[in-house]
Amino acid sequence: MDAAARHLDAYLLVAEVGVPQDLPLPDGYGHREIKDYGVHDHDELAPGVWTWLQAWYTTQCDGEWEHEYGIQIETVDNPGWSVRIDLGDTALSGMPYERQELHRSEHEWVMTWVEKDQFRAACGPVNLGEALHQFRRWAETTTREPGHRLDQM
Template sequence: MSDSKHVIDWLQDWYAAQCNGDWEHEWGVKINTLDNPGRSVTIDLEETDLEDREHPRQNVNRSTHDWVWVWTSEKVFHAACGPGNLTEALTMFRSWATSNAPGSAG
C-alpha cells in the first residue's frame, strides 16, 4: 500500500475488490451525517478477508468538533467522527485493514 494514495481512492479500490456479483447486493460502505454534528461510517466486513478480525474500540477526543471513534462489532467496522474528521476515520480503517491483510504481520 502506498501511503501517498488518497484514502478515498484506496477505499474505492477496496470496495471494488469485494464486489464479486453477490457481495455488493448484500453488503457495502455507508457514510452518513450525525446531528451533533459529525459523520458515521459503517463498512461491512462479512464475506471479506477482514470478517473475523476485530478492532478494539478506540476513542480519540480532542474537542467537541474534533474527535474520532472506531471499532468493530458483528462483522462491521464502525467509525463516528467530528465534522472535519472523515479522512482521519477512513485512514484509521485503511491502516487497520492493511495491517490485518492476509500474509501481513498484525
C-alpha cells in the same frame, strides 16, 4: 460561524482527504496547512484514503458481495459523521480490532470499533478522512495467515 468560515472549514476538510489545494478560497482567506495529528502515515506513493477506499470496495465486489454488503457514510446531527463498512465475506471478517477513541475538542473527535461484522466509526465534522484512515491502517496491517497481507490488492 459565518458562511465564509464554513466554506473555509469545508475546504480544509477536502484538502485533508486529497483534493488539490488549488481550489479557490473565499476572498480574504489564504491556504492554511492541515495539522498532522500523528495518525496519518504519510507515503507519497500511496493513494489517498478515498482512492484507497474505492479500490478496497471494488476488490470486494464479485457479483454477489455488493448486493448484500457495502459502505455507508452519513451525517449525524451533533454534528459529525457515521461510517459503517460491512466486513462479511471479506478477509477482515471476524478479525480482531481494538476500539479507538480520540477526543481533541467538541467538534474534533474520532471513535472506531468493530461490531456485528462491521467496521464502525463516529467522528466530528472535520474528522471523516481520519476515521476512514483508521479503517485503512487496520485493513493494511491485518494478516490472515503468515506472509499474506490484506494490503496486497
